[in-house]
Amino acid sequence: MRWEPVVETALSIAAVQEADGGIPWPEGHVDAWNHVECLMAMGVAGLTGPVRRGYDWLVRTQRVDGSWPMKLVGGQAVERGGESNHAAYVAVGVWHELLVTGDVGFAREMWPVVRSALDFVVGLQTTRGEIVWERAADGRPAAYALLTGCASIHQGLRCGVLLGERLGDPQPDWELAADRLAHVLTAHPEAFADKSRFSMDWYYPVLGGAVRGPAARARLDAEWAVFVVPGLGVRCVSDQPWVTGAESCELVLTLDALGDREEALRIFTDMQRLRHEDGSYWTGWQFTNEKWFPHERSAYTAAAVVLAADALYGHTPASGLFRDAGSILGERPAQDCGCSHAGSPA
Incomplete structure (x- = not known):
């Protein structure tokens, strides 16, 4: 694969970055x-200037409790609750940037942000081990957890642990939280709200590293025919004729993490029909009506494409980030572990 089209896609993200450094959804x-x-x-594309402006945005908009508002417009919160998976993903980003650039100084500058964010996340863990999805603006924790969000948080905690070790500030509490979360993700499906119609709930436990090996392959095989549309990509939801670029590329990353490069390449090739001539990507394709749906090109879709390309072709030292998410998993307790109680976080 030529790398120039990948850089073109990354440039399409930079083109929508706002003056304050934020990168918006199409609706703003x-x-x-x-x-x-x-x-x-x-x-991945070497756009260091826009990347660092984006991290400056995170520094400026982080709140005292370590979270970020759920939605910001023009730098102002329009939805004030703080999502746990939003906060956790900052650790993935800073670890990724360190792998790409080797810039330890930058990682040290961002470490207080990461530490505060992951402490916020761990503060939302129940006694059973799942992490509820948000803390509301009034401080109350949510009443339930989300499977996809917790799978992403698992990766965030693992990256935070690695970052702390690299910077000489180990965080054993995060490692314990990640171990407990991984167990719940593998053994306690009842811990999560039912969002099974979404493909992310299908593959994310594998992508985030909590499920690997034969169990991961069995999980993907069980609903492959439900979510994968041959020649097109991956459905967003099981009950709609709609494939999306982000979900397709996240499945590419998932398959690559399991060593299934052939199938990963096939899905990646299939979703290229979403590419626009300027290097950006349509969010999705409604294949019954044969229309772009929604009629937008989203930066997050372009981002998933670039990360999938890096995983497949090994362009940067961070190309194995998602493969490595499950590399330190140990043995999990049996399903009759006795940890069914799920006391709420404070």
Whole structure:
């Protein structure tokens, strides 16, 4: 694969970056998770200036409790709750940037941000081990957890542990939290709200590193025919004729993490029909009506494409980031572990 089209896609992300450094959804709001994903993609392409402006945005908009508002427009919060998976993903981004650039000084500058963010996340862990999805603006924790969010948080905690060790500030509490979370993700499906119609709930436990080996392959095989549309890509939801670029490329990353390069390449090739002539990507394709849906090109879709390309072709030292997410998993307790109680976080 030529690398120039990948850089072109990363430049399409930089083109929508706002003056304050935020990278918005097509409708105009910024959230920390998608923002970080876009920074990672631009880092793969060597766009250091836009990347560092984006991290400056994170520093400025982080709140005292370590979280970010769920949605910001023009730097102002329009939805004030703080999502746990948004905060956790900052650790993935900073670790990724360190792998790409080797810039330890930058990682040290960002370490207080990461430490505060992951402490916020761990503060939302229940006694069973799942992490509820948000803390509301009034300080109350949510009543339930989300499977996809917790799978992403698992990767964030693992990256935070690695970053702390690299910077000489180990965080054993995060490692314990990640171990407990991984167990719940593998053994306690009842811990999570039912969002099974979404493909992310299908593959994310594998992508985030909590499920690997034969169990991961079995999980993907069980619903492959439900979510994968041959020749097109991956459905966003099981009950709609709609494939999306981000979900397709996240499945590419998942397959690559399991060593299934052939299938990963096939899915990556199939979703290229979403590419626009300027290097950006349409969010999705409604294949019954044969229309772009929604009629937008999203930075987060472009970001997923760039990260998938890096994983497949090994362009940067961070290309194995998602493969490595499950590399330190140990043995999990049996399913009759007796940890069914799920006391709420404070």
